[in-house]
Amino acid sequence: MSRSINWRGMVQPWTEHIDFPLFRITVLLMAVGLLTVFSATWSGQERMPSQLLNMAAAVGLMFVVARIPPQRLMQLAWPMYLFGLVLLVLVMLFGIKVNGAKRWLSLGFTRIQPSEIMKIAMPLAMAWYFHHFENRRWFSKYLGALLILLIPSALIAKQPDLGTAILVFSAGFYVIFLAGLSWWVIGGLTGAAVAVAPFAWNFLHDYQQKRILTLIDPTSDPLGSGYHIIQSTIAIGSGGVIGKGYMSGTQAQLEFIPEKHTDFIFAVFAEEWGMLGNVILVILYGFLIERGLRISLRASTTFNRLLAGSITMGFFTYAFVNMGMVSGILPVVGVPLPFISYGGTALVTLCTGLGILMSIETHRSNR
Structure with a gap:
């Protein structure tokens, strides 16, 4: 008589070091990202399988890093x-x-x-x-x-x-x-x-000087260095309070927004979901940062506390700089929107940071 497979016993070693409040928030943000990438690249569907593969690899790495004890990370x-x-x-x-x-x-x-x-x-x-x-x-x-x-x-x-x-x-x-x-x-x-x-x-390099000058007056070069900011701010403003609806943003669907699936994906999201959607997205990031800071406060060593706090505030920097540059209040510096923008490199870095946070939380000696 064959034995039944103990799936729970096989999965448990990989899930016991997962902080599920952090994981749930991350899954929600990634789901928003997939929907927005789909909308931004609907005419080039080869990016969806690629992004799913990026997310799977990044989450898998997060599971691996979460199992590494903080003492080993220190080494x-x-x-x-x-x-x-x-x-x-x-x-x-x-x-x-x-x-x-x-x-x-x-x-x-x-x-x-x-x-x-x-x-x-x-x-x-x-x-x-x-x-x-x-x-x-x-x-x-x-x-x-x-x-x-x-x-x-x-x-x-x-x-x-x-x-x-x-x-x-x-x-x-x-x-x-x-x-x-x-x-x-x-x-x-x-x-x-x-x-x-x-x-x-x-x-500063010439292009860096031009970005700062463009921030002050985007209309000085509307078809050149100011084009990105002008089109993204038009998209954000046209979204209004409740947005134009999923895949109904004219700036995005008519290809006015450059780099709309990477650095400027926030403009696509804002046009489709409006101010209400933006507030919900900011709240999700707020929950992510609050959880990370809570982990930092409960850390058992100076190393763990400082590391968790820095990684958590790094998520804030990613989101703040991206939203700021897309909204025209910061220079364009090429920072993706965390867990939303298309691409694998940033996802791997972000999920590695999440794995470290989970390791610090789940390896606490007083758990």
């Missing part, structure tokens, strides 16, 4: 950071240039973008640093943290990839802030940044 922090740093230097020396940007390394059978590794390696390394040097003198502690933060951020900005540089820099800065950086210091640094800004202008 991997510096090897991953140094590995990412070496790859960034190799990109600078031997990288592939595409559309004027040198961001990729060729492996022969594929190519990789090392800056994506730094989105995870940076908060890991910074959290490790403050965990081990918590009692070091104030000046030397923050000077070391600043070096860890600035070197990879500068290498990424030089590629140039301002969007990723902002995400990597913010991930490290959140760790410094959560480690107890004084508001007086933050105010002083902000004042210094404002004072230096006019001099820094000359170090």
